[in-house]
Amino acid sequence: MARDTLPMVPDIAYGDDPTERLDLFFPQRRQTRMPVHMFIHGGYWRMFSKRDYSYIANTITRTGAIAVIVDYALMPNARMALLINQVRQARQWVFEHIAEYGGDPTRMTVSGHSAGAHLASFVFLRDTNPSGLAAALLLSGLYELEPLRSSFLQQEIQLTDEEVARFSPLSHQFDLRTKVSVLAGTDETHPFLDQADRFTRHLRSQGLTVDRSDVTDSNHMTTVRDLGIPDTQAANALFQIIRNA
Numbered sequence: 001m002a003r004d005t006l007p008m009v010p011d012i013a014y015g016d017d018p019t020e021r022l023d024l025f026f027p028q029r030r031q032t033r034m035p036v037h038m039f040i041h042g043g044y045w046r047m048f049s050k051r052d053y054s055y056i057a058n059t060i061t062r063t064g065a066i067a068v069i070v071d072y073a074l075m076p077n078a079r080m081a082l083l084i085n086q087v088r089q090a091r092q093w094v095f096e097h098i099a100e101y102g103g104d105p106t107r108m109t110v111s112g113h114s115a116g117a118h119l120a121s122f123v124f125l126r127d128t129n130p131s132g133l134a135a136a137l138l139l140s141g142l143y144e145l146e147p148l149r150s151s152f153l154q155q156e157i158q159l160t161d162e163e164v165a166r167f168s169p170l171s172h173q174f175d176l177r178t179k180v181s182v183l184a185g186t187d188e189t190h191p192f193l194d195q196a197d198r199f200t201r202h203l204r205s206q207g208l209t210v211d212r213s214d215v216t217d218s219n220h221m222t223t224v225r226d227l228g229i230p231d232t233q234a235a236n237a238l239f240q241i242i243r244n245a
Contacts, residue, residue: 042114117141185218
């Protein structure tokens with residue numbers, strides 16, 4: 001396991017709440033001014049933690065980068081606004097502090113899977129200030145929240161009209177400086193593939209550079225599993241966005 005084999009600093013506070021913690025993993029051969037990659041886990045905003053996704057640090061650190069694996073609060077006890085604020089706060093912590101650990105904040109990238117891809121999109125919004133993200137990999141993401149209100153999830157996460165309107169990435173503008181890779185598995189259900197295509201068109205219409213590809217013979221869970229397995233299509237895509245930052 002990555003937690004047993006990689007140099008790491010666990011459970012760093014990026015905020016005051018107990019859920020606002022992140023783990024840093026380092027290459028075996030640490031250097032100065034290393035690139036930095038932040039991963040945001042999925043779980044339909046309601047389950048899992050950073051510990052469940054430590055294995056992705058194996059791929060990230062093989063590129064010579066520092067891996068930042070982020071925790072956040074879970075719905076329905078927390079609301080979507082808090083989750084989004086937390087991942088943005090984690091990004092800000094990295095910008096301000098990663099140099100203390102040998103990282104280069106000007107070479108930062110982000111990825112997320114499923115609900116994590118949704119949250120990751122809010123890390124490179126077109127705000128008053130540039131996001132500072134060189135690239136983003138969004139894997140099997142959810143970019144329009146309205147369909148979830150008629151799904152099994154609604155009883156569990158209780159999305160409101162306001163949350164759907166405010167927090168659907170398809171209604172937002174994004175940082176033109178961030179190169180984006182949008183991926184989904186060929187064996188995903190149709191809504192995931194459709195949302196990937198729609199979000200790609202949305203980003204391109206704003207002028208972002210976007211690569212859209214499908215992970216062959218892969219479903220919603222194997223896509224994220226493969227992020228930690230060398231030479232798989234998903235891991236290679238992650239490898240490339242970090243190395244090109």
